[in-house]
Amino acid sequence: MEKLNNEAILNLIQGAFPNDVLFHEEPYGLLTMEVTATKGHEIIEWLKNHEVLSVNYLTNIAAVHYPEDAGREFAVVYQLHSWKNLFRLRIKCYLPKENVSIASLVDIFPGANWMERESYDFFGVEFIGHPDMRRILNEDSMDYFPMRKEYALEDDTREDKDDRYFGRNNQ
Amino acid sequence: MSELKTKEAFAQSSETIDGNIATINFGPTHPSTHGIFQNVLKVDGEKIISSEQTVGYIHRAFEKLSERRPYNQITPITDRLNYCSSPINNMGWEMTVEKLIGAEIPKRVQYMRVIIMELARIADHLICNSVIGVDAGALTSFFYPFTEREKIYELYEEICGARLTTNIGRIGGFERDFTPAFHTKLQSFLKTFPKAFEEFDSMLARNRIFMDRTKGAGPISAERALAYSFSGPNLRATGVDYDVRAMHPYSSYEDFDFIIPVGVNGDTYDRFMVRQEEIRQSVRIIEQAYKNLPEGSYKADLPDFYLPEKADVYNNMEALIYHFKIVMGETEIPPGEVYHSVEGGNGELGFYLISDGGRTPYRLQFRRPCFIYYQAYPEMISGMSISDAVLTLSSMNVIAGELDA
Numbered sequence: 001m002e003k004l005n006n007e008a009i010l011n012l013i014q015g016a017f018p019n020d021v022l023f024h025e026e027p028y029g030l031l032t033m034e035v036t037a038t039k040g041h042e043i044i045e046w047l048k049n050h051e052v053l054s055v056n057y058l059t060n061i062a063a064v065h066y067p068e069d070a071g072r073e074f075a076v077v078y079q080l081h082s083w084k085n086l087f088r089l090r091i092k093c094y095l096p097k098e099n100v101s102i103a104s105l106v107d108i109f110p111g112a113n114w115m116e117r118e119s120y121d122f123f124g125v126e127f128i129g130h131p132d133m134r135r136i137l138n139e140d141s142m143d144y145f146p147m148r149k150e151y152a153l154e155d156d157t158r159e160d161k162d163d164r165y166f167g168r169n170n171q
Numbered sequence: 172m173s174e175l176k177t178k179e180a181f182a183q184s185s186e187t188i189d190g191n192i193a194t195i196n197f198g199p200t201h202p203s204t205h206g207i208f209q210n211v212l213k214v215d216g217e218k219i220i221s222s223e224q225t226v227g228y229i230h231r232a233f234e235k236l237s238e239r240r241p242y243n244q245i246t247p248i249t250d251r252l253n254y255c256s257s258p259i260n261n262m263g264w265e266m267t268v269e270k271l272i273g274a275e276i277p278k279r280v281q282y283m284r285v286i287i288m289e290l291a292r293i294a295d296h297l298i299c300n301s302v303i304g305v306d307a308g309a310l311t312s313f314f315y316p317f318t319e320r321e322k323i324y325e326l327y328e329e330i331c332g333a334r335l336t337t338n339i340g341r342i343g344g345f346e347r348d349f350t351p352a353f354h355t356k357l358q359s360f361l362k363t364f365p366k367a368f369e370e371f372d373s374m375l376a377r378n379r380i381f382m383d384r385t386k387g388a389g390p391i392s393a394e395r396a397l398a399y400s401f402s403g404p405n406l407r408a409t410g411v412d413y414d415v416r417a418m419h420p421y422s423s424y425e426d427f428d429f430i431i432p433v434g435v436n437g438d439t440y441d442r443f444m445v446r447q448e449e450i451r452q453s454v455r456i457i458e459q460a461y462k463n464l465p466e467g468s469y470k471a472d473l474p475d476f477y478l479p480e481k482a483d484v485y486n487n488m489e490a491l492i493y494h495f496k497i498v499m500g501e502t503e504i505p506p507g508e509v510y511h512s513v514e515g516g517n518g519e520l521g522f523y524l525i526s527d528g529g530r531t532p533y534r535l536q537f538r539r540p541c542f543i544y545y546q547a548y549p550e551m552i553s554g555m556s557i558s559d560a561v562l563t564l565s566s567m568n569v570i571a572g573e574l575d576a
Contacts, residue, residue, distance in 0.1 A: 027507055027508045027509065028270060028271075028507070028508075028509050028510075030510060032508070056397065057397065057400060058400050059400070059510075059512075059519070059521060059538060060521060060523065060536065060538040060543075062523050062534070062536040064525060064533075064534045065534075077523070079510060079521075079523065079538075083413060083418070086418060086419075088510070090510070109398060109400065110395075110398045110399055110546075110547075111398060111399040111400035111401075111543055111544075111546065111547075113546055114542060114543065114545075114546045115543065118542075122234070136226060136227060137226065137227035137230040137575060137576065138227060138230065139227075146232070146235060147234060147235055153235055153236065153238065153239045
């Protein structure tokens with residue numbers, strides 16, 4: 001079988017979901033696309049069951065916080081892998097800060113369980129349909145999500161560790 | 172007296188022992204957890220009905236810390252993930268940054284890395300397998316491999332001066348070439364290790380008691396393992412031959428001839444045997460890499476990232492500027508998004524890095540194989556006895572540092 005290239009993969013996905021691939025690029029050769037957040041679950045399920053693509057492996061789930069990006073403050077990044085065709089795929093769903101929730105993948109990949117709990121623990125992303133949406137690495141009584149950008153790592157009163165020295169403006 | 176059942180048959184049967192369900196804590200600090208994790212077990216006699224894990228006891232916020240550290244200061248953080256094979260983590264991270272900046276790495280550096288990473292894999296697997304022996308009641312087999320591991324640690328010392336948390340190598344290569352002492356020690360290691368290893372192997376691999384204890388303990392099927400995103404020796408023990416070194420070769424792994432051992436049943440014995448065979452294959456890779464070690468430089472030409480020679484810093488303006496910029500973390504990094512993974516001691520160790528062009532990563536996520544496969548543990552030990560749960564835990568090689576980040 002001929003090796004699928006990124007263009008062919010993208011065409012297949014766009015063919016099945018014409019309106020849901022909002023943006024795509026290939027940083028370092030890895031096909032990355034932004035999809036409609038509400039369709040994320042459906043697309044990943046479709047990819048997994050697709051005869052040719054057979055994206056069978058969930059590599060990881062990462063949440064990212066972009067506080068400046070109004071209306072799409074949170075990104076949930078799924079990295080998937082097809083072992084049959086040896087390609088990786090990155091799918092991003094952006095969520096607004098008012099409603100940071102997305103469908104859980106636990107029914108497709110049981111391994112998503114802890115990955116999603118980790119994203120919830122650190123970013124507060126709610127995964128709908130998750131069987132056990134609790135914190136995982138932090139203490140249960142914690143009442144904030146520490147990886148969000150508003151929580152600076154260092155004590156604010158310190159002058160020697162000004163954020164400007166780290167190449168960024170103080171937020 | 173009723174006939175003895177196999178472990179699987181016992182696990183699947185609805186037979187109860189005394190019908191009284193007791194709740195016990197296995198961990199957080201228990202001699203056989205080899206780290207700090209808690210499992211709350213519900214047991215009927217000694218049969219495990221269900222279990223629930225608590226993780227995070229040594230969470231150190233590595234991902235948050237990484238958002239405040241210049242790139243070269245993140246290498247020591249990666250040491251503390253899987254601390255049994257720190258060099259693999261270090262080099263995985265260095266290769267991630269090199270991929271981001273598009274650096275070209277000399278062939279010699281790639282081969283040197285392969286040698287160090289395979290030594291690390293041997294050390295990692297030796298510890299894991301000898302600990303399985305301990306948990307099965309064979310303490311002798313714990314002491315034998317330590318002589319060999321000590322030699323590997325001495326080799327690390329020759330490269331970087333450290334033993335456990337190595338911070339080995341630099342972005343762009345190594346801080347110095349292999350020293351003459353390293354060559355001598357590596358040659359002697361390659362000569363003596365296989366024999367010593369076979370001695371260790373002969374203590375457990377075909378030992379009747381060890382086989383009876385480990386066969387059928389904590390099995391998982393290939394389908395379930397894939398569904399749980401297993402990787403590394405634990406996945407290969409179920410019969411799936413996924414290895415990042417072969418599927419997505421990095422650091423010139425495509426140049427070497429090695430096989431990927433697989434198991435059949437995905438139980439403790441298979442995990443043990445897969446690791447044993449991987450050690451033999453690692454030795455083969457080291458031999459090939461060392462024999463064909465290319466001439467050339469031990470570092471890439473990356474003045475922006477690689478610290479200049481000290482003598483140059485004192486006498487050469489350019490070098491002084493670069494030195495200052497690197498030490499102060501003022502290096503220009505292109506914005507971008509990169510995922511790089513290496514075959515760590517426990518499986519696919521991935522680094523997902525988003526750079527916004529600032530001096531620190533905007534977001535860095537570690538794909539930690541331990542964290543991902545440890546969630547299958549309750550399923551694997553359900554119906555087993557407590558002593559099998561102990562063996563399953565050690566044969567999965569759950570490393571607290573990697574689990575909790």
